[in-house]
Amino acid sequence: MTVVVILSALMLAAGAVLAAVRAERGPSMLDRTIALDVLTSTIVGAVALHAAWTLRFDSVPILVVFALVGFVGSVTIARFAAVEPEGEGRVLTREESDALDAQRRAVEETEGSADDEHHGGPAQGEVTS
Amino acid sequence: MSVLDIVLDVLAAICLLGGSFLALAAGMGLTRFPDLLARMHTATKPQVLGVLLMMLGLGLRLRSGNIIWMLVLVALFQLLTSPVAAHMVARAGYRTGKVDSSALVVDELTRDVEAAERAAQQQRATAEQQGATPEQQGADDEGDAG
Numbered sequence: 120m121t122v123v124v125i126l127s128a129l130m131l132a133a134g135a136v137l138a139a140v141r142a143e144r145g146p147s148m149l150d151r152t153i154a155l156d157v158l159t160s161t162i163v164g165a166v167a168l169h170a171a172w173t174l175r176f177d178s179v180p181i182l183v184v185f186a187l188v189g190f191v192g193s194v195t196i197a198r199f200a201a202v203e204p205e206g207e208g209r210v211l212t213r214e215e216s217d218a219l220d221a222q223r224r225a226v227e228e229t230e231g232s233a234d235d236e237h238h239g240g241p242a243q244g245e246v247t248s
Numbered sequence: 249m250s251v252l253d254i255v256l257d258v259l260a261a262i263c264l265l266g267g268s269f270l271a272l273a274a275g276m277g278l279t280r281f282p283d284l285l286a287r288m289h290t291a292t293k294p295q296v297l298g299v300l301l302m303m304l305g306l307g308l309r310l311r312s313g314n315i316i317w318m319l320v321l322v323a324l325f326q327l328l329t330s331p332v333a334a335h336m337v338a339r340a341g342y343r344t345g346k347v348d349s350s351a352l353v354v355d356e357l358t359r360d361v362e363a364a365e366r367a368a369q370q371q372r373a374t375a376e377q378q379g380a381t382p383e384q385q386g387a388d389d390e391g392d393a394g
Contacts (some may be wrong), residue, residue, distance in 0.1 A: 141287070149344075160294040
């Protein structure tokens with residue numbers, strides 16, 4: 120039994136690490152959600168393995184809680200990720216953030232100067248910060 | 249230790265190993281597969297069969313009447329909740345354009361969504377037409393009734 124437990128624990132740990140890698144790297148929020156779902160079921164497996172090893176029943180209610188609550192997070196994220204724009208799923212570095220700010224400022228300035236000729240700009244009297 | 253105990257322990261060990269292997273396979277699939285749907289496919293393995301195997305193995309190992317029901321409950325909740333989560337994630341992925349239609353063999357959702365959009369457009373056009381000429385609208389209604 121000890122060999123089986125060690126083998127299973129190694130496989131579970133490798134699966135959890137790989138899922139965590141995807142959760143860190145995942146290009147979109149949904150990829151991370153899936154990776155965390157897999158991590159949750161890996162944790163369920165790990166708790167079950169622990170209970171099977173020690174022959175103790177106390178950790179079985181934890182399994183029920185995990186199985187019940189595990190999907191709430193992914194449903195919530197999926198509900199609110201529905202409006203996520205393309206390529207927004209990673210943390211920007213400081214340079215990229217500065218470049219984005221400069222770009223936005225440039226766009227605002229050109230729109231402000233061309234306001235007399237073009238009528239497609241922001242609405243009249245709109246407050247631009 | 250009787251023969252039955254040994255047999256049950258061996259079965260439990262096989263189930264536990266199988267469940268752990270599915271978790272490992274899911275981890276490898278998550279890191280290697282290219283897009284969202286493929287990753288969702290690999291994520292279902294430990295969520296359903298993996299958890300079922302783990303619960304079966306744990307039940308065979310513990311061999312206690314009361315605890316078996318709790319394990320059945322775990323499997324039941326997992327079977328109930330993981331499709332809900334997968335459905336929501338896939339829906340959000342489709343709506344945010346993370347599904348590449350050209351890579352799919354069967355794509356019924358795109359077809360249905362396009363059909364629904366066409367129908368809505370047609371309805372809107374008809375409504376505008378009727379708004380422009382109210383007399384014609386009355387004639388159309390009579391025609392429909394007849």
